[in-house]
Amino acid sequence: xxxxxxxxxxxxxxxxxxxxxxxxxxxxxxxxxxxxxxxxxxxxxxxxxxxxxxxxxxxxxxxxxxxxxxxxxxxxxxxxxxxxxxxxxxxxxxxxxxxxxxxxxxxxxxxxxxxxxxxxxxxxxxxxxxxxxxxxxxxxxxxxxxxxxxxxxxxxxxxxxxxxxxxxxxxxxxxxxxxxxxxxxxxxxxxxxxxxxxxxxxxxxxxxxxxxxxxxxxxxxxxxxxxxxxxxxxxxxxxxxxxxxxxxxxxxxxxxxxxxxxxxxxxxxxxxxxxxxxxxxxxxxxxxxxxxxxxxxxxxxxxxxxxxxxxxxxxxxxxxxxxxxxxxxxxxxxxxxxxxxxxxxxxxxxxxxxxxxxxxxxxxxxxxxxxxxxxxxxxxxxxxxxxxxxxxxxxxxxxxxxxxxxxxxxxxxxxxxxxxxxxxxxxxxxxxxxxxxxxxxxxxxxxxxxxxxxxxxxxxxxxxxxxxxxxxxxxxxxxxxxxxxxxxxxxxxxxxxxxxxxxxxxxxxxxxxxxxxxxxxxxxxxxxxxx
Numbered sequence: 187x188x189x190x191x192x193x194x195x196x197x198x199x200x201x202x203x204x205x206x207x208x209x210x211x212x213x214x215x216x217x218x219x220x221x222x223x224x225x226x227x228x229x230x231x232x233x234x235x236x237x238x239x240x241x242x243x244x245x246x247x248x249x250x251x252x253x254x255x256x257x258x259x260x261x262x263x264x265x266x267x268x269x270x271x272x273x274x275x276x277x278x279x280x281x282x283x284x285x286x287x288x289x290x291x292x293x294x295x296x297x298x299x300x301x302x303x304x305x306x307x308x309x310x311x312x313x314x315x316x317x318x319x320x321x322x323x324x325x326x327x328x329x330x331x332x333x334x335x336x337x338x339x340x341x342x343x344x345x346x347x348x349x350x351x352x353x354x355x356x357x358x359x360x361x362x363x364x365x366x367x368x369x370x371x372x373x374x375x376x377x378x379x380x381x382x383x384x385x386x387x388x389x390x391x392x393x394x395x396x397x398x399x400x401x402x403x404x405x406x407x408x409x410x411x412x413x414x415x416x417x418x419x420x421x422x423x424x425x426x427x428x429x430x431x432x433x434x435x436x437x438x439x440x441x442x443x444x445x446x447x448x449x450x451x452x453x454x455x456x457x458x459x460x461x462x463x464x465x466x467x468x469x470x471x472x473x474x475x476x477x478x479x480x481x482x483x484x485x486x487x488x489x490x491x492x493x494x495x496x497x498x499x500x501x502x503x504x505x506x507x508x509x510x511x512x513x514x515x516x517x518x519x520x521x522x523x524x525x526x527x528x529x530x531x532x533x534x535x536x537x538x539x540x541x542x543x544x545x546x547x548x549x550x551x552x553x554x555x556x557x558x559x560x561x562x563x564x565x566x567x568x569x570x571x572x573x574x575x576x577x578x579x580x581x582x583x584x585x586x587x588x589x590x591x592x593x594x595x596x597x598x599x600x601x602x603x604x605x606x607x608x609x610x611x612x613x614x615x616x617x618x619x620x621x622x623x624x625x626x627x628x629x630x631x632x633x634x635x636x637x638x639x640x641x642x643x644x645x646x647x648x649x650x651x652x653x654x655x656x657x658x659x660x661x662x663x664x665x666x667x668x669x670x671x672x673x674x675x676x677x678x679x680x681x682x683x684x685x686x687x688x689x690x691x692x693x694x695x696x697x698x699x700x701x702x703x704x705x706x707x708x709x710x711x712x713x714x715x716x717x
Contacts, residue, residue: 223261223280228289228296230254237264244280244289245271246296259295354378363388374399417441423490426483458500471506477513494527495520503535522550541566547574563611563624573626580715581611581624590638591704593697595645600653601635601693601704603711614713620692621713623685630682631713633693637666637675638705645670646699650679653692659683667698673705682716 228244232252241264245257253269254262260271261280274280276293288299311318315327335345351358351374359373367388375381378399383391394407412429416422417436425432435441445454458478461468471477481494496519503512512535518527530542543561554571565579585603593599602619613624623629637648648670651663662681683691693711695704 223278225261225280225282227284228280228282233262233264233269239264239266244282244296349373471502471511473502473504475502476500477502491525494518495525497527565611575717576625576627576715579610581613581627581629582608582712582714583610583614583621584608584710584712585614585616586710587704587706590706592640593695593702593704595697595699595701598651598694598696601633601695601709601711603693611715620690621711623687623689623691624715625687626685628682628684628716629691629713630680630716631691631711632678632680633711634676634678634709635693635695636673636705636708637670637677638703639670639672640700640702643700643702645697645702647697648675648677648702649696649698650677651694652679652681652683653694654683654685655690656692658694659691670702673707676708 223242225242225244228246230243230245231247231250231254233243233254234241243262245254245260245262248258249255250258257269257271260273261278262269262271264270274291274296276291278291279299280289280291280296281287282289289296290299291297306312311323313325316325318325333345333347335341335343349358349360354374354377357371357373357375359371359375361368362370362372369385369388371381371383371391373380375383380397380399381393382395383393385391392407394409396405397403398405412425412432414422414425414432414434416432416434417439418434420437422432422434433441433443445456447453447455460471460475460477462471462475463469477500479497479499482496483491483494485491497517499516499518501514501516503514504510514535515533516529517531518529520527528542532540534540541557541559543559545560545562547560547567548556548558552569552574554569556569557577558567559565560567560576563576563579565576567574568577569575584607586605586607587601587603588605589602591599591601600619604616604619606614606616611624614621621629621631631652633650633652635648635650637645639645647665647667649663649665652659652661659681661683662679664677664679666675666677683689685691691713
């Protein structure tokens with residue numbers, strides 16, 4: 187018969203043993219020490235200085251000293267002034283008080299029980315920091331939770347959390363709540379499409395985002411502007427009021443909005459739609475209403491301008507009906523040195539092009555190829571690279587005289603052309619019988635004069651020349667000599683003169699040998715601006 191118990195090694199009473207109480211008390215003391223085992227520490231290499239009777243320790247160091255010498259790996263207790271050791275058996279549990287951890291003896295060493303747990307299978311409920319229930323069979327109460335990749339096995343370095351539902355019509359989702367009232371759902375909800383749903387009260391839900399499982403395309407609900415798409419990592423200035431979409435590029439680079447079109451007649455299409463009234467009750471556009479516009483803003487010395495400085499606008503030209511919807515395209519710019527936008531060019535609803543009329547030639551920023559409408563000259567002008575030149579409504583005229591002009595012999599006399607038959611630009615002054623150049627340009631002039639005799643006088647020559655600014659122009663002169671035939675002899679003269687603005691041109695004639703007349707019939711004076 188054994189002297190001790192198999193598991194705890196407690197002393198047994200022998201038959202006819204004397205002083206049985208000693209053995210019995212020793213067994214009770216061992217039970218008191220080893221049952222519900224709770225040790226104060228497990229990392230000491232020597233006994234504490236002032237132990238209390240009944241104190242217990244795990245001696246885990248390989249070579250303890252003092253009264254613990256030779257007790258490595260054992261459970262020691264302080265009893266009746268001495269340290270008593272007990273050799274642990276595999277499977278013994280000991281709660282270590284200073285660590286608040288439970289240790290198990292593996293047969294060779296004491297190991298943390300928590301560390302020895304490698305698998306928990308088929309648990310019906312698990313609550314961490316809170317109680318799980320029949321619906322929430324896994325429950326966690328914590329300020330944070332961490333799921334990380336497996337760096338012990340090691341694993342692949344990936345981390346995946348899987349939500350698996352029974353069928354497409356079921357839900358697999360993450361639910362976000364406030365006070366246990368749902369405010370957002372994120373997952374496959376009632377289909378295999380991935381969706382985001384939000385709620386203000388846990389009852390009514392809105393769906394701002396859906397990703398189609400069949401096509402991979404996104405469906406967006408209404409977006410509260412501004413929607414910002416930016417390649418710029420820095421802070422952006424404040425948006426204009428009522429901005430809906432904002433696109434910005436990185437510093438120094440363009441922001442591009444690209445419309446691709448493929449196939450026959452499928453270009454990118456930027457569409458404006460406008461109506462009077464409200465979104466709920468639209469009404470017809472009225473004359474002058476803006477249908478849509480592109481506007482350019484920029485930064486001045488200290489801030490962005492409060493209004494557009496260049497603009498392309500689309501404007502209604504009538505009160506719209508279902509069958510009458512006239513519109514024009516308007517270009518607006520800001521003059522140099524100013525800060526107010528003005529309309530400078532438009533494509534009208536009747537197909538015409540309209541330029542903003544200006545009273546005088548522009549003096550800032552001119553260059554070859556520019557075009558504008560001069561309201562003073564009532565003409566179009568373009569810039570040659572050095573000056574403004576007229577390209578329409580040139581000055582031209584045709585004049586005649588209403589009476590036979592008497593010309594004394596040997597005297598240069600002005601022919602008094604006093605009737606304007608045609609006078610574009612009003613450059614011919616009938617009262618002074620002269621042409622006045624409206625602007626610097628090249629002009630061509632023609633005159634035709636018919637001889638009329640004075641009684642029996644017989645001049646021997648008829649001469650004609652143009653006078654510029656009261657003196658012979660020196661650019662052409664014509665004459666008829668010999669016997670001048672009354673009403674038959676005629677003389678023609680043409681010339682081209684480079685005139686400055688305000689220069690005058692007149693016709694002068696002279697008879698030799700006798701006086702005579704310039705006949706009113708068939709005599710003329712005409713001219714035209716050439717360039």
